[in-house]
Amino acid sequence: MQRRDCLARxxxxxxxxxxxxxTLVAGARRLVQAIPGPEIPGRGFAPAPxxxxxKVHPANSRYFTDGSGQPVFLTGSHTxxxxxxxxxxxxxxxxxREFLDMLLDHNHNCTKLWIWLQAxxxxxxxxxxxxxxxxxxxxxxGLAMDGKPKFDLTKFNQAFFQRLRSRSVEAGExxxxxxxxxxxxxxxxxxxxxxxxxPGHPYNLRNNINGFNGERGGTSTVDLDRPEVRAxxxxxxxxxxxxxNDLDNVLYEAVGEGGRxxxxxxxxxxxxxxxxxxxxxxxxxxxxxxxxxxxxxxxSPADWVGAGWNDGPFKTDPPAxxxxxxxILDTDHIWGHGGTASWAWKSFLRGHNTWLxxxxxxxxxxxxxxxxxxxxxxxxxxxxxxxxxxTWEPVRMAMGxxxxxxxxxxxxxxxxxxxxxxxxYCLANPGWEYLVYLPEGDEVTVDLSAVSGDLAVExxxxxxxxxxxxxxxxxxxxVGFAVPFGGAAILHARKG
Amino acid sequence: xxxxxxxxxxxxxxxxxxxxxxxxxxxxxxxxLQQVPGYAASPAPAKGPLRVHPDNPRYFTDGSGKAIFLTxxxTWANFQDIGIAPLPRFxxxxxxxxxxxxxxxxxxxxxxxxxxxxxxxxxxxxxxxxPYLRTGPGTAKDGLPKFDLTKFNPAYFDRxxxxxxxxxxxxIYAAVQLFQSFSEKKGGAPCDPWVAHPYNGANNINGFDGEKPGTGMVDIxxxxxxxxxxxxxxxxxxxxNDLDNILYEVINEGGNxxxxxxxxxxxxxxExxxxxxxxxxxxxxxxxxEQMRAxxxxxxxxxxAAGQFWKTDPPAxxxxxxxVADTDHLWGHGGTPSWAWKxxxxxxxxxxxxSWDPIPGRPCGEENxxxxxxxxxxxxxxxxxxTWEPVRKAIGxxxxxxxxxxxxAMVPHxxxxxxxxxxxxPGVEYIVYLPEGDEVTVDLTGTSATFGVExxxxxxxxxxxxxxxxxxxxxxxxxxFPGAATLYLRRS
Numbered sequence: 001m002q003r004r005d006c007l008a009r010x011x012x013x014x015x016x017x018x019x020x021x022x023t024l025v026a027g028a029r030r031l032v033q034a035i036p037g038p039e040i041p042g043r044g045f046a047p048a049p050x051x052x053x054x055k056v057h058p059a060n061s062r063y064f065t066d067g068s069g070q071p072v073f074l075t076g077s078h079t080x081x082x083x084x085x086x087x088x089x090x091x092x093x094x095x096x097r098e099f100l101d102m103l104l105d106h107n108h109n110c111t112k113l114w115i116w117l118q119a120x121x122x123x124x125x126x127x128x129x130x131x132x133x134x135x136x137x138x139x140x141x142g143l144a145m146d147g148k149p150k151f152d153l154t155k156f157n158q159a160f161f162q163r164l165r166s167r168s169v170e171a172g173e174x175x176x177x178x179x180x181x182x183x184x185x186x187x188x189x190x191x192x193x194x195x196x197x198x199p200g201h202p203y204n205l206r207n208n209i210n211g212f213n214g215e216r217g218g219t220s221t222v223d224l225d226r227p228e229v230r231a232x233x234x235x236x237x238x239x240x241x242x243x244x245n246d247l248d249n250v251l252y253e254a255v256g257e258g259g260r261x262x263x264x265x266x267x268x269x270x271x272x273x274x275x276x277x278x279x280x281x282x283x284x285x286x287x288x289x290x291x292x293x294x295x296x297x298x299x300s301p302a303d304w305v306g307a308g309w310n311d312g313p314f315k316t317d318p319p320a321x322x323x324x325x326x327x328i329l330d331t332d333h334i335w336g337h338g339g340t341a342s343w344a345w346k347s348f349l350r351g352h353n354t355w356l357x358x359x360x361x362x363x364x365x366x367x368x369x370x371x372x373x374x375x376x377x378x379x380x381x382x383x384x385x386x387x388x389x390x391t392w393e394p395v396r397m398a399m400g401x402x403x404x405x406x407x408x409x410x411x412x413x414x415x416x417x418x419x420x421x422x423x424x425y426c427l428a429n430p431g432w433e434y435l436v437y438l439p440e441g442d443e444v445t446v447d448l449s450a451v452s453g454d455l456a457v458e459x460x461x462x463x464x465x466x467x468x469x470x471x472x473x474x475x476x477x478x479v480g481f482a483v484p485f486g487g488a489a490i491l492h493a494r495k496g
Numbered sequence: 497x498x499x500x501x502x503x504x505x506x507x508x509x510x511x512x513x514x515x516x517x518x519x520x521x522x523x524x525x526x527x528x529l530q531q532v533p534g535y536a537a538s539p540a541p542a543k544g545p546l547r548v549h550p551d552n553p554r555y556f557t558d559g560s561g562k563a564i565f566l567t568x569x570x571t572w573a574n575f576q577d578i579g580i581a582p583l584p585r586f587x588x589x590x591x592x593x594x595x596x597x598x599x600x601x602x603x604x605x606x607x608x609x610x611x612x613x614x615x616x617x618x619x620x621x622x623x624x625x626x627p628y629l630r631t632g633p634g635t636a637k638d639g640l641p642k643f644d645l646t647k648f649n650p651a652y653f654d655r656x657x658x659x660x661x662x663x664x665x666x667x668i669y670a671a672v673q674l675f676q677s678f679s680e681k682k683g684g685a686p687c688d689p690w691v692a693h694p695y696n697g698a699n700n701i702n703g704f705d706g707e708k709p710g711t712g713m714v715d716i717x718x719x720x721x722x723x724x725x726x727x728x729x730x731x732x733x734x735x736x737n738d739l740d741n742i743l744y745e746v747i748n749e750g751g752n753x754x755x756x757x758x759x760x761x762x763x764x765x766x767e768x769x770x771x772x773x774x775x776x777x778x779x780x781x782x783x784x785x786e787q788m789r790a791x792x793x794x795x796x797x798x799x800x801a802a803g804q805f806w807k808t809d810p811p812a813x814x815x816x817x818x819x820v821a822d823t824d825h826l827w828g829h830g831g832t833p834s835w836a837w838k839x840x841x842x843x844x845x846x847x848x849x850x851s852w853d854p855i856p857g858r859p860c861g862e863e864n865x866x867x868x869x870x871x872x873x874x875x876x877x878x879x880x881x882x883t884w885e886p887v888r889k890a891i892g893x894x895x896x897x898x899x900x901x902x903x904x905a906m907v908p909h910x911x912x913x914x915x916x917x918x919x920x921x922p923g924v925e926y927i928v929y930l931p932e933g934d935e936v937t938v939d940l941t942g943t944s945a946t947f948g949v950e951x952x953x954x955x956x957x958x959x960x961x962x963x964x965x966x967x968x969x970x971x972x973x974x975x976x977f978p979g980a981a982t983l984y985l986r987r988s
Contacts, residue, residue, distance in 0.1 A: 378962035470870035
């Protein structure tokens with residue numbers, strides 16, 4: 001079945017069933033008021049709530065814009081337990097406020113809300129980790145494989161959707177966008193490894209009272225081609241959209257690290273089509289690392305894409321972005337656990353938005369195979385799965401610093417211009433403003449041929465965010481700049 | 497006249513000089529091993545003159561048969577005292593101690609021929625001692641007695657010998673700079689040391705005017721000039737030929753192809769008559785890299801004219817000559833730890849032009865150590881500027897690793913590491929540099945051996961053990977600390 005056929009069928013199916021679904025958001029819609037956020041020491045900019053749903057900026061399609069007309073550079077940490085508690089029982093509440101405070105402290109303006117569909121287990125662990133709350137009610141009769149009441153797939157769990165909304169609202173009040181991850185086939189189902197969360201999945205025949213078997217025969221994965229599966233998924237998406245459609249600070253990630261092209265695109269089009277009938281439309285994205293290539297994602301109906309580890313040198317030398325789609329690079333799809341401050345800066349100067357997969361709350365459970373956060377050749381005691389590991393704070397800080405600069409420049413007119421700087425990391429509005437990254441510091445030659453008159457120069461330390469004034473420089477030719485401190489640096493030169 | 501003709505003539509004229517000086521034939525020194533904290537090996541004196549390693553011509557070797565990686569800091573006053581009156585005396589002992597402490601084994605031994613002034617300053621920079629005696633009669637332009645170009649100054653050659661001997665005793669090689677282009681007027685530079693040059697017709701009692709008319713520069717194409725230079729070269733050879741720890745550098749950033757090659761040939765032929773032969777090198781000025789590689793020199797130093805990438809991405813070296821990458825010819829004042837490591841794993845030897853003793857005098861024009869766009873208060877011309885110590889330490893660390901590997905078998909292999917910085921003897925040992933840390937994939941497909949893994953912090957030199965890894969694949973190594981790193985794999 002082709003995605004267009006499936007789309008028509010599932011839209012019909014859920015429109016019919018929609019009346020039966022409780023409408024959580026009725027009466028709860030309100031526009032987030034634009035209130036100034038707290039001052040962020042060392043950065044000088046306070047986050048402000050969104051002024052409208054994001055849409056691709058008409059003048060610079062590398063970025064979104066809200067109702068202000070200004071481009072919005074997105075960057076921030078996200079963590080697996082940002083929406084649902086996860087771990088071994090007794091589950092401890094995730095310190096959501098503390099997480100928001102951390103985002104604000106670091107000048108972040110975007111996070112992801114992970115949605116886990118399974119009640120128990122994960123493909124990375126043989127531990128019986130649990131998730132709560134879940135999208136579907138567990139009414140019984142009868143017990144599911146985890147010993148708890150079976151799911152009723154016709155009843156959505158108010159607690160889950162209330163939390164989805166309240167966390168989205170709270171983030172929005174702090175000027176933080178939330179990207180709602182609609183599906184996680186790679187993390188809620190079996191994924192090649194030895195551990196299998198399918199026994200905890202609500203679409204497992206033994207786990208619901210509806211006689212619904214969503215499995216592709218014997219694979220422990222959801223059969224994405226079957227109409228009844230898509231109908232079930234569509235009902236769920238409809239419920240998610242109903243819950244948050246009125247909020248401005250929302251994006252969607254159709255599927256974390258991809259299903260397959262046909263299904264991925266169906267999800268994107270479904271959200272587009274359903275939101276078209278609602279008050280607001282929000283960007284929908286596809287992310288790599290799964291079955292789709294970057295080129296396929298770029299050809300898709302998605303509004304944004306996130307390249308995967310297999311799409312090119314996105315760890316060390318992310319290519320200059322042409323804005324065919326908005327690009328949001330996520331360390332999750334490039335490293336898994338990992339990332340560097342240099343990556344954050346290179347990505348920013350090459351026209352990408354950025355996310356850090358942050359073990360602010362560690363991914364729970366004892367690994368059942370090789371995982372990307374543990375021992376690696378040369379580093380046998382490696383454990384990146386904790387918030388205080390030395391890997392993380394420099395990346396968190398660097399991302400916040402990229403945003404601080406993004407807010408100070410005329411981002412709308414800035415484009416990657418590798419050819420203008422000898423380091424080849426340059427975001428510029430030639431003649432007016434230049435941001436240059438020097439991964440190894442020392443010096444850089446910048447082509448200021450397009451500049452008439454003088455530019456004011458300042459330097460930023462990429463991690464500490466400290467600013468060092470650099471006087472002024474005359475344009476009209478190539479200028480060799482020297483960095484006034486040791487190590488990597490950012491040069492910012494602009495008119496007046 | 498071509499260099500071969502010149503050579504015949506100048507060799508003939510110097511034949512009248514003593515066949516060997518009273519200093520020749522001294523016994524080789526006994527090695528004095530000193531423990532260097534934090535480094536794997538202690539400095540040891542040379543075991544014979546350097547010659548190009550027969551198996552790995554990226555490096556020299558001495559009598560031991562081992563490949564010798566050369567690296568170190570050099571500074572302008574390390575031979576003659578230079579400065580504004582009253583002339584400061586260079587603290588040689590402190591300088592040598594610094595080199596030993598940093599695990600360096602190589603310096604350029606700077607030479608100045610002018611009695612005063614320099615192209616970069618309008619102040620009266622003084623130089624002492626000088627190669628020629630100032631006997632008079634008459635007064636030179638600097639107000640002191642004129643030079644007698646037939647009489648060499650024993651103090652100059654005694655100091656040359658004593659300092660090189662002392663360097664030898666500390667395991668340090670010295671590249672004796674034979675000529676100095678900054679002793680003459682530099683094109684474009686407003687300040688002129690020619691007024692105090694001994695070859696200035698007004699400054700010597702011999703009626704010798706070595707100037708190319710109106711240029712403030714020595715006319716190196718003239719036969720009589722080369723004769724005078726040949727005598728001077730012969731005197732240097734007499735002073736230090738018996739020492740194992742020397743190399744020669746034709747001229748600091750000067751000359752031209754014909755004259756450069758003449759000097760190289762002259763040194764070769766003269767030393768061939770003496771007890772020992774030593775490597776002679778060229779530093780890039782007007783010559784292209786290919787011309788230097790085609791020359792009779794044993795080693796070369798590439799200049800920035802060859803491309804800015806020599807600062808940031810020095811190419812893998814094939815060993816057609818021994819390469820000594822010198823920050824002096826790339827930055828002037830400058831350098832980074834990353835450059836030191838990249839050069840090392842790409843098969844180059846390295847030198848740091850170190851402001852250990854600042855270059856003296858108030859600049860009379862734009863200089864490469866002072867203000868630059870973006871850094872108005874920049875002053876690299878002092879030893880304690882934050883630029884220097886990380887580079888001093890990094891080059892010492894490269895040597896520490898060089899001494900632990902079988903360098904004679906190590907070749908740059910950009911293809912074996914995702915960072916492209918890999919010096920390896922495939923299947924035996926690998927040194928990989930990660931300029932930005934994080935991780936690197938190394939191609940170990942050609943071997944089934946097991947390798948011990950070790951990390952070095954490129955500046956601090958701290959070692960972190962990394963367990964072991966089995967060959968046969970392309971393992972992806974994770975760095976156990978933040979920032980740049982060096983990975984060392986050695987077959988167990």
